[in-house]
Amino acid sequence: MLQVLKLQKSYGAGNTIYPVLKGVSFTVMDGEFAAVMGSSGSGKTTLLNCISRYIPIDSGKVKLGDTDLSLLDETQIARVRSRELGFVFQDFLLLDGLTVRQNILLPAIIGNTISDAAEEQADHLCTIFGIEKICEKYPAEISGGEKQRTAVARALINHPQLILADEPTGNLDSKSARAVIDTFLQARDSLSATIFMVTHDSFAASFCDKVIILQDGLVWKELLRDGRERRAFQDELLNAIREMGR
Template identity: 60%
Template structure:
């Protein structure tokens, strides 16, 4: 599904060069829910932005279903972003002037898809994420958790190969955050969605199949979920503590 091989990324300020990603290697298989964790400045968001091709990387390769993304021109990249990738952001990125139903339909509208199948797909997603009762409401009229579940539904409208989520529970209280992670789990289990999530939240990460721990621009360790979610969260908390102590 997703293969990142020997990825490097630096930023230049005047005569200074700051290495942000240093030989990052990772794989995400179809149907996996994978999280990336690590202290601020470890390169998590830069990694996500490189995978999404929002920013260029210096060297290495990013393969999505065998296609090297760095070789695509802007037109092909636009197609990949609209059809192959789904995005969920910390600040929701919903359009205030559109209803929940209309926001969910945006990816299909952009592609000029027929209305009836689009309506049916949106209805199915709203039922899956328990937001049917707010279909006609506007973003200003719903809670943060409802906004993010709307954003998850929107990300799934084109049945993307990969969903990229950047701190999806960062602006939510614990109850709303749990509902959003539940939406991701539903998407994985019922829609076979593949999700790659950057998060600071150990609770959210404990629901994943694997967690990659980053520090200083490198993947330091990979943890596979074993045992109960609670046991996995305890392991994550301990590993993160050790990671921070080595800084």
């Protein structure tokens, strides 16, 4: 479970301080697929970077399970990043010189968790995501959709407690965006993965269990899908975004 409590973060430039997060609190339950939305500049990437502690927070807490990430030293947080967190980036960032399978195993190599079990997990993920036939190919030789699935498989290799994704559908057409979302849904359903995804896109967000909307440095609204039809949830999201604009 991810718990963010009264998180505050400002950026300073000379004597000027720009508050971005002014006391953000929310929870993402284990096995939940959650999205965070908000206009450009509302602090979504800042929030992700605070959770993974790539940038220091001013105050508040970020708890992953029982661990308060804000209290860890650099060595401890590096270990959490490599073992407990999985990252999916907007442009996927696969390494061209490694095969699909090697790319998937990369976090296990970096996190020093490489083992027969990790190799088996890589094969298992390739099967789940339907990329087993291309796993010896290089990124330049595979399609965009296959790259996305490889990136999500890589984020899952160490059985992370949490996947963090910043605009993973941002550069994609709607069909490829749908494929990324399907991969996350599969990860949630067959591996009980917990996913926290930043998105601008109400279509992508409408597949989530929960959507957190940021405005003016705070959680403006939290919407739950609650088993509703996707279309109905998307309509609610669009209405909320319109209301926020007023």
